[in-house]
Amino acid sequence: MKTGKFTLIAAGMLMAGAVSLSADTIGGEVAVGGWYHDPGGWIKYPNDLPDDQSKLDADDDLNLDSQADVYLRAKLEHPIPIVPNVRVAYNRTESSGDGQISRDFTFGDITFNANEPIYTETQLDNYDGTLYYELLDTGADIDLGITVRYIDGYVKVQDKRTGIGDTSDVEFVAPMLYGNVRVPVPFLEGLSVGAEGNWITYDGSTLYDVQADARYIFSMGLGFEIGYRYQKIELDDVDNTDADIDIQGVYGGVVWDF
Numbered sequence: 001m002k003t004g005k006f007t008l009i010a011a012g013m014l015m016a017g018a019v020s021l022s023a024d025t026i027g028g029e030v031a032v033g034g035w036y037h038d039p040g041g042w043i044k045y046p047n048d049l050p051d052d053q054s055k056l057d058a059d060d061d062l063n064l065d066s067q068a069d070v071y072l073r074a075k076l077e078h079p080i081p082i083v084p085n086v087r088v089a090y091n092r093t094e095s096s097g098d099g100q101i102s103r104d105f106t107f108g109d110i111t112f113n114a115n116e117p118i119y120t121e122t123q124l125d126n127y128d129g130t131l132y133y134e135l136l137d138t139g140a141d142i143d144l145g146i147t148v149r150y151i152d153g154y155v156k157v158q159d160k161r162t163g164i165g166d167t168s169d170v171e172f173v174a175p176m177l178y179g180n181v182r183v184p185v186p187f188l189e190g191l192s193v194g195a196e197g198n199w200i201t202y203d204g205s206t207l208y209d210v211q212a213d214a215r216y217i218f219s220m221g222l223g224f225e226i227g228y229r230y231q232k233i234e235l236d237d238v239d240n241t242d243a244d245i246d247i248q249g250v251y252g253g254v255v256w257d258f
Contacts, residue, residue, distance in 0.1 A: 028076040033253015035229060038066040039095050039122065040246045043155055045108055045168035047242040054106050058245065061105075062120040062157070063097035071251065077134065084131035084145060087178075093124040093153075093231075093247055098160070107157045108166025117160040124153035124233075124247075126209075128198070130178050143180040147198045148173060149207070151233075168241050174207055176200040182215075190217045204236030217257050226252040 044055045058064045071091040078085065096119070103114050112118060132145025150173050158165025182194035197210035213227025230248040235241055 026076075026078050027258055028074065029255060029257045030075075031071075031073045031225065031253050031255045033071055033225070033251055034068045035071050035091060035093075035249060035251035036066065036068045037093060037095075037229070037231075037247050037249035039064045039093075040248075041233075041244045043168065043245065044242040045155070045166075046106075046240050047237055048240075049106055052103070056101075056105065056107065056157070061099055061101050062118075063099040064095040064120060064122065065097050066249065067095050069093055071253065084133055085143075087128070087130035087132060087145075087147075089126070089128040089130075091126050093126075094122065096121045108168065110157075110159075110164060110166045112157075112159060118165075119158055119160050121156045122154070124151065126151055130198075132178055132180070139184055141180065141182040141194075143178070145178040147176040147178040149176055149198065151207075168239070170235070170239050170241055170243075172238060174200055176207060176209075190223065191215070192217075205238060206232065206234040208232050211251070213251075215255060217255070221257045223255045223257065224252065225255050226250070 039058050042055055042057050044051070046054065056062055069092045071089070073087070073089040075087045076085060099118050099120065100115055101112070101118065105112055127150040128147050130145050130147040132143045134141065134143055136142040152171050154167050154169045156165060156167040176198040177200065178198050180194065180196045182192050185191040185193060192215050193213070194215065195210070195212045197208065199208040199210075200206070209229070209231045211227055211229035213225045215223060215225040217223035227250070228248070229251050230246065233243060233245040233247075235243040
């Protein structure tokens with residue numbers, strides 16, 4: 001993805017609105033939990049063949065399974081004007097499946113015969129580094145910033161009988177707009193609801209990742225969260241791959257809000 005121009009524009013807009021925005025004290029949060037996700041969509045590798053030769057559906061063709069994976073998240077906020085707050089996050093998304101496609105198809109450099117049993121394995125690692133400012137910090141929180149996301153993933157398809165197959169490796173860095181809103185629930189101390197997301201669209205590719213949750217903090221900043229997350233990955237000729245993948249499901253974990 002060609003992201004240099006977008007990065008400069010977004011960074012300039014963010015810095016222009018950053019004057020006098022800061023947290024009142026040093027604080028932050030740490031969260032760890034599990035995300036039970038279900039993959040959907042399609043992938044083409046290579047992307048220069050007709051759809052009926054190389055486009056593979058995650059459900060109908062590859063039969064990818066739902067699976068649970070870990071997520072980690074940490075934020076640090078401070079009272080220094082102009083200097084942005086920091087958020088880091090990581091999650092891994094894995095899936096696999098056994099399938100049988102009723103037509104000949106090509107994946108990478110390998111042509112598979114119709115009705116041959118195939119095995120598919122996928123993995124997607126997301127590493128986020130975010131700089132953001134608090135636009136509102138009066139009970140309710142509103143944050144706005146820029147995320148730099150490193151995406152490292154692959155899809156491997158192989159013939160189960162012969163073990164012969166190929167792998168589409170996708171690796172790139174994408175700057176994304178970041179937003180976060182959290183609002184306390186009136187008359188229920190410790191309970192809040194929130195929404196968080198990252199987004200970019202550029203040069204035919206679109207990435208966004210949104211989630212909404214309910215959180216309860218019960219003692220010394222410790223608590224738990226439960227929510228729903230939706231991730232969309234549309235790739236246009238990235239590492240010779242086209243894709244329109246959605247990954248969604250419930251998540252839950254423990255939180256330390258300090």
